[in-house]
Amino acid sequence: MIRVLVLNGPNLGRLGVRQPEIYGATTFPELAEHLRETGRALGLDVDVRQTNHEGEMLDWLGEAADEGLPVVLNPAAWSHTSIAIADAVAQVEMVVEVHISNVHAREEFRKHLVVSPYATGVIAGLGLGGYDLALTHIAATADVVDG
Numbered sequence: 001m002i003r004v005l006v007l008n009g010p011n012l013g014r015l016g017v018r019q020p021e022i023y024g025a026t027t028f029p030e031l032a033e034h035l036r037e038t039g040r041a042l043g044l045d046v047d048v049r050q051t052n053h054e055g056e057m058l059d060w061l062g063e064a065a066d067e068g069l070p071v072v073l074n075p076a077a078w079s080h081t082s083i084a085i086a087d088a089v090a091q092v093e094m095v096v097e098v099h100i101s102n103v104h105a106r107e108e109f110r111k112h113l114v115v116s117p118y119a120t121g122v123i124a125g126l127g128l129g130g131y132d133l134a135l136t137h138i139a140a141t142a143d144v145v146d147g
């Protein structure tokens with residue numbers, strides 16, 4: 001079974017409470033459980049994590065690089081600011097960047113994405129369904145690689 005890390009940056013632990021008009025009513029534990037189920041159906045072992053601490057996220061991305069694990073990443077606010085996260089993402093073979101909201105249709109500062117150039121692909125604006133699409137892509141790509 002292919003192991004996948006689903007890594008979430010700052011404030012995403014407050015899903016369901018934080019600006020539900022933008023991010024929806026589903027809580028982070030509910031999302032995590034849903035993604036583990038999606039993973040099971042796709043034959044993926046999905047490990048869902050969230051941190052508000054940049055160093056911890058850097059360590060997780062290093063783990064993915066060292067172990068060759070595909071990553072689904074919502075860098076949250078770090079998407080717009082963190083060269084350190086961008087540098088870490090550049091070391092990981094497969095990173096699907098996910099944004100719940102359409103960052104291109106929001107404030108100007110959200111249109112500036114420093115991590116995206118190093119991601120394999122980016123999904124934005126499709127709500128929490130973006131995470132499922134990212135996992136579906138990883139499962140399909142891994143199938144191709146496995147033959």
Ligand code: DQA
Pocket residue numbers: 010011012074075076077078079098099100101102103110
């Ligand atoms: C976000 C968009 C970011 O601009 C914001 O800082 C977030 C969440 C999204 O999923 O839509 O925290 O990455």
